[in-house]
Amino acid sequence: MANDSEYKLDPGPLESNVLTGQLTHRSQDIWEGNVNMILNTRREDGNFWKLIEKYPIHPRVLEVIRLSGLYGVYKSNRPAIDRSLITALVERWRPETHTFHFRTGEATITLQDVEVLYGLPVNGDPVLGNEMIRTIEDWQNICQRLLGFVPSREDFKTNSIKVAAFNSHMLSQPHLSNMATQDMVNQKARCFMFWMIAGMMMADTSGGYLKLMYLPMLENVDKIGSYSWGSATLAYLYHFLCKASQSTQNEIAGFLPLLQIWAWERVTVLRPQIVAHRDARTISHVGLPRGPHATRWFAHLSWTNTTKHVLKVYRDALDSMIEDQFIWEPYSDDLIESLPLYCHAGRDIWRVRVPIFCWDVVEVHLPDRVMRQFGLQQAIPTPFPFDSNHFRHDRRGRPNTNWELEHAHWLSFWNQRLQYSCDAPVNNEPLRYDDPYLIWFRRITRLVIGNPNSRPQNQQGYVPNSTAYETMVCHLLLLLFSVVAAK
Numbered sequence: 001m002a003n004d005s006e007y008k009l010d011p012g013p014l015e016s017n018v019l020t021g022q023l024t025h026r027s028q029d030i031w032e033g034n035v036n037m038i039l040n041t042r043r044e045d046g047n048f049w050k051l052i053e054k055y056p057i058h059p060r061v062l063e064v065i066r067l068s069g070l071y072g073v074y075k076s077n078r079p080a081i082d083r084s085l086i087t088a089l090v091e092r093w094r095p096e097t098h099t100f101h102f103r104t105g106e107a108t109i110t111l112q113d114v115e116v117l118y119g120l121p122v123n124g125d126p127v128l129g130n131e132m133i134r135t136i137e138d139w140q141n142i143c144q145r146l147l148g149f150v151p152s153r154e155d156f157k158t159n160s161i162k163v164a165a166f167n168s169h170m171l172s173q174p175h176l177s178n179m180a181t182q183d184m185v186n187q188k189a190r191c192f193m194f195w196m197i198a199g200m201m202m203a204d205t206s207g208g209y210l211k212l213m214y215l216p217m218l219e220n221v222d223k224i225g226s227y228s229w230g231s232a233t234l235a236y237l238y239h240f241l242c243k244a245s246q247s248t249q250n251e252i253a254g255f256l257p258l259l260q261i262w263a264w265e266r267v268t269v270l271r272p273q274i275v276a277h278r279d280a281r282t283i284s285h286v287g288l289p290r291g292p293h294a295t296r297w298f299a300h301l302s303w304t305n306t307t308k309h310v311l312k313v314y315r316d317a318l319d320s321m322i323e324d325q326f327i328w329e330p331y332s333d334d335l336i337e338s339l340p341l342y343c344h345a346g347r348d349i350w351r352v353r354v355p356i357f358c359w360d361v362v363e364v365h366l367p368d369r370v371m372r373q374f375g376l377q378q379a380i381p382t383p384f385p386f387d388s389n390h391f392r393h394d395r396r397g398r399p400n401t402n403w404e405l406e407h408a409h410w411l412s413f414w415n416q417r418l419q420y421s422c423d424a425p426v427n428n429e430p431l432r433y434d435d436p437y438l439i440w441f442r443r444i445t446r447l448v449i450g451n452p453n454s455r456p457q458n459q460q461g462y463v464p465n466s467t468a469y470e471t472m473v474c475h476l477l478l479l480l481f482s483v484v485a486a487k
Contacts, residue, residue, distance in 0.1 A: 072119025075291030
C-alpha cells in the first residue's frame with residue numbers, strides 16, 4: 001500500500017478557470033503515456049525554392065514583390081523544419097490564451113516578431129474577401145488574366161490548384177524577357193506572390209494544392225501592399241497551433257518557419273549555433289533592400305550544444321527550462337533600427353490587443369499576456385471575451401460568404417486598433433519568484449508535460465530526467481518535514 005505521505009507530482013493546473021480545455025489538450029495524452037506523437041508538418045514551398053535557386057527572380061519582378069510587402073519572405077530562404085521541435089512547442093501552446101506556457105511564464109509570437117523576422121506588413125487592411133462560387137472556367141479565366149497561363153481542368157480541385165501544375169508552368173517559362181511589358185512583369189510577380197501566400201504563409205493541410213481564394217486579391221498590384229499580410233499570417237499560424245494542440249490532431253500547417261525561428265531567437269535550449277552565413281540571396285540587387293532579421297538563420301548551423309529531431313529531449317529541456325534560458329527581448333532598439341524600414345514600419349501597433357484575420361479565420365493578438373517581450377512589467381492579464389473553441393470553425397459549407405460582413409463585430413476592434421495598444425511601466429529586472437504574476441501563473445498553468453512515472457524500464461537512448469528530479473526533490477522534502485514533525 002502506498003504511504004499516505006507519498007509525493008505525487010501534479011502537473012497542473014491547480015485552478016482550472018483559465019485552461020478550461022485541459023482534458024482535450026494533447027498534454028493530457030502525454031501525461032497518460034502517449035509520449036511519441038510527433039506532428040506531421042505541411043507546406044508546399046519545396047519546388048518554389050528549387051525554382052528560384054536555378055532561375056533567380058528578375059529584378060523588375062522583385063521590385064513588384066517588394067512593393068507588395070512579401071519581399072522579406074523571399075529574402076529569408078527556406079529552413080529545414082524540425083518536426084520534433086514544432087511538436088514540443090505545440091505541447092505548450094494553449095488555445096485559451098494564445099500563448100506558450102513555459103515554466104518561466106507565458107510567451108507568444110507577436111506582430112513584432114512577424115515584422116522584425118520576416119518584414120511582413122502588419123499595419124494595413126485585414127486579409128478578407130468574398131467567398132464567391134466560381135466554376136473551373138471562372139478560375140481558368142482568372143489564371144489567364146492574372147498569371148498568364150490557363151491550367152487544365154484536371155489541375156483544379158474545390159477552388160484549389162495543384163502545386164505540380166503551377167510548378168510546371170513556372171519551369172516552362174523561367175525567364176523574363178528584357179523586352180517584357182509591365183503586364184507580363186506583373187503576371188510573373190503574381191505567380192511568385194501567390195505561391196508564397198498559399199504555399200508558405202497560409203499553407204494548409206490539403207497536401208499538394210494551393211487555395212485560389214487569395215489570387216483575386218493580387219489583381220491590383222498597387223493595392224497588394226496595403227494589406228496586413230503579417231497579421232493574416234499570424235492569425236493563420238495561431239489557428240493551426242490551436243488545432244494541433246488538441247489530442248485528436250496529428251498534423252500542423254501555417255507559416256512554420258516563423259514558429260521555428262521565433263523559438264531559435266528566444267529559447268536558448270532549442271537553438272543551434274550559427275557557424276557561418278551563406279551568401280545565396282543575402283546580397284541585395286542594386287536599389288533593393290537587404291533581407292529581414294530571419295535571414296541570419298540562413299546559415300551553416302551546428303547542434304554541438306543542442307539536439308535536433310528528438311522530441312523527448314526537446315520536451316525535457318522545456319520542462320526544466322529556467323529564467324535565463326528564455327530571451328524576453330532578442331531585438332534591441334539598436335538592432336531594430338539597423339533593419340530595413342519595412343521591418344519596423346508598423347511598430348505603433350506591435351502591442352495592440354485586437355482580433356486578427358485571414359478570411360474565415362479570426363484569432364486574437366494578446367500582447368498584454370507577454371509584456372516582458374516588450375521590456376515592460378507583467379501584470380496578471382484580464383480575459384479577452386473570445387470563444388475558446390474558435391479554432392473548430394472553418395470555411396466548409398459556407399459558399400457565398402462575405403467574410404468582411406461575417407466578422408463585422410470583430411473588425412471594429414481592428415479598425416480602431418491604435419486605441420487598444422497595451423502599455424505598462426518599464427521592466428528593469430527579472431521577476432522575483434514571489435511576484436504576484438508568477439504566483440498566479442503557477443496556479444493556472446500546466447507546469448510540466450512529461451510524466452516521470454510513465455518512463456519505461458530499460459528504455460533505449462535518452463531518458464528524460466527533469467520531472468523525475470522534481471519528484472525526487474519534493475519527496476525528500478516531505479520526508480524531511482515528517483522527520484521534523486516527529487521530533
